[in-house]
Amino acid sequence: MADDKDEGAGSPRFSTPRTPETHFSWLRTRMSVERTLMSSVRTATALIAFGFTIFQFLRQVNAMPGANPARFPEAGWYLGLTLIAAGVIGLLVAIWEYRWMIRYLWGSQFQVVAGVDELPWHTPTLAIAIVLILAGIFAFSSVFFRL
Numbered sequence: 047m048a049d050d051k052d053e054g055a056g057s058p059r060f061s062t063p064r065t066p067e068t069h070f071s072w073l074r075t076r077m078s079v080e081r082t083l084m085s086s087v088r089t090a091t092a093l094i095a096f097g098f099t100i101f102q103f104l105r106q107v108n109a110m111p112g113a114n115p116a117r118f119p120e121a122g123w124y125l126g127l128t129l130i131a132a133g134v135i136g137l138l139v140a141i142w143e144y145r146w147m148i149r150y151l152w153g154s155q156f157q158v159v160a161g162v163d164e165l166p167w168h169t170p171t172l173a174i175a176i177v178l179i180l181a182g183i184f185a186f187s188s189v190f191f192r193l
Contacts, residue, residue: 097129
């Protein structure tokens with residue numbers, strides 16, 4: 047199966063046999079890539095939500111009558127922005143990795159086992175990730191401009 051020799055830049059690194067086992071292995075890898083993106087979406091959602099919540103909570107605590115003034119009143123603002131930005135940037139990196147891996151899996155060396163479609167297919171997870179990036183940008187701008 048695997049060819050250890052590198053026969054040049056244009057030749058495939060290994061041959062891909064057309065068997066059910068190979069096709070199902072390809073499908074398992076494809077679903078693994080999808081699960082990885084879903085994990086990144088969950089993590090980014092938690093970071094964005096937690097950052098926004100920290101900012102709101104500390105802002106409300108500082109505004110309570112009779113509360114001692116905070117030593118660093120801007121700490122909640124900085125922490126909230128940092129967490130939201132980490133969620134958005136992490137999700138951007140995850141989408142980039144997802145797209146790279148999908149292009150690789152749908153490359154010419156795997157077309158034999160990939161299936162009947164000519165183009166890579168994407169599940170709703172990618173759309174959800176993009177919507178979450180937009181929500182994260184909105185949350186970041188809301189905290190940044192203190193809307």
